[in-house]
């Protein structure tokens with residue numbers, strides 16, 4: 001039984017996709033709902049989301065943002081106001097056409113994103129330069145009718161946050177877009193321990209209706225990139241479509257400048273993929289639902305003594321950490337070890353009769369399996385130190401893997417070979433023409449994931465596809 005629990009997960013290195021689905025199911029992060037493409041986020045998965053929410057929300061508030069909530073439904077006519085926006089989202093919009101048994105006069109879209117309804121409200125709220133900026137975020141669900149789905153990474157309904165801001169000038173909006181991009185990068189690296197690259201999307205890959213889209217991209221263990229968050233400069237596209245105008249200091253009526261930005265429950269999928277191993281989840285301590293598990297080990301004669309000692313440890317630890325005391329009698333210690341390893345708890349503390357005699361406990365790291373004794377009087381500071389080290393080392397591992405799998409290609413043949421044989425990011429100059437971008441996509445299934453800030457200028461370089469003068473140095477990759 002103990003053996004079985006672990007053995008049924010296929011090795012991560014052999015079949016990432018199968019491993020991913022099994023780990024999510026067995027660690028009870030999510031389950032398939034009866035409707036196609038939809039999932040239930042179970043308590044163990046939702047607890048990770050709550051930690052993500054808490055840590056991100058704090059950063060949004062610290063930078064002046066406030067939360068609000070807008071309706072789930074968007075009238076068809078609103079969605080159609082911004083031409084590129086409707087074109088981009090039309091294939092995946094779910095529609096409500098009836099209320100009870102009555103046909104609606106105008107169909108309502110279930111929001112695929114909320115620009116259309118939020119901009120309609122902003123057009124009422126914005127009058128003067130004194131009303132700006134508006135810095136609103138909402139935590140919500142959205143629906144996109146996807147054909148191919150995968151838990152957390154792509155589901156028909158998902159949870160996210162979407163920020164929607166309004167500014168008086170292009171510069172203010174651009175500053176906001178980059179501020180958020182930096183928050184996303186810093187958050188994903190420091191809290192989720194995942195290395196990301198940040199940069200701008202190409203015209204082809206940008207958000208429908210945006211002027212510019214910025215992105216953070218992470219590398220998954222199979223060498224495919226995952227878009228982990230986006231921040232859009234909407235320019236005046238939506239303010240013109242929705243009549244968001246304000247009287248400026250010079251008393252002239254002007255269209256406002258806007259941004260929108262979001263990250264979703266997809267971040268949970270990225271965290272699972274990047275850190276997990278053959279035994280299950282490996283969660284970064286900062287977002288792990290349980291950071292520490294205390295497991296008492298005893299024979300019948302020591303039971304009372306060990307259990308009360310374990311209780312005492314738990315009492316001390318719980319002031320500082322998210323800790324669970326597993327004193328269940330119906331399971332063996334070995335079964336519990338496998339169970340908590342599967343669930344990715346970063347630090348296990350074992351205590352048995354001999355440890356009590358020596359006034360010590362045994363620490364076992366989930367990530368490295370490293371096992372060592374710690375004097376009881378140092379329990380809390382050492383646990384703190386070990387958790388911080390795990391957090392740091394998980395990031396370092398992700399960073400090293402990402403850097404190792406970021407390669408420059410000198411010519412098109414080399415780009416093809418890297419994408420085919422090694423995957424990862426391929427760094428190369430590009431002329432800026434969609435034709436060359438499409439050729440790479442069609443022949444290699446790789447897209448431009450981002451144009452990094454240092455790649456905005458590629459003077460003197462030649463496009464890796466056509467050999468013409470290059471405009472940018474870009475990162476190509478296959479992606480999720």
Ligand SMILES: [Zn+2]
Pocket residue numbers: 430431432433436463464465466467468
């Ligand atoms: Zn070219």
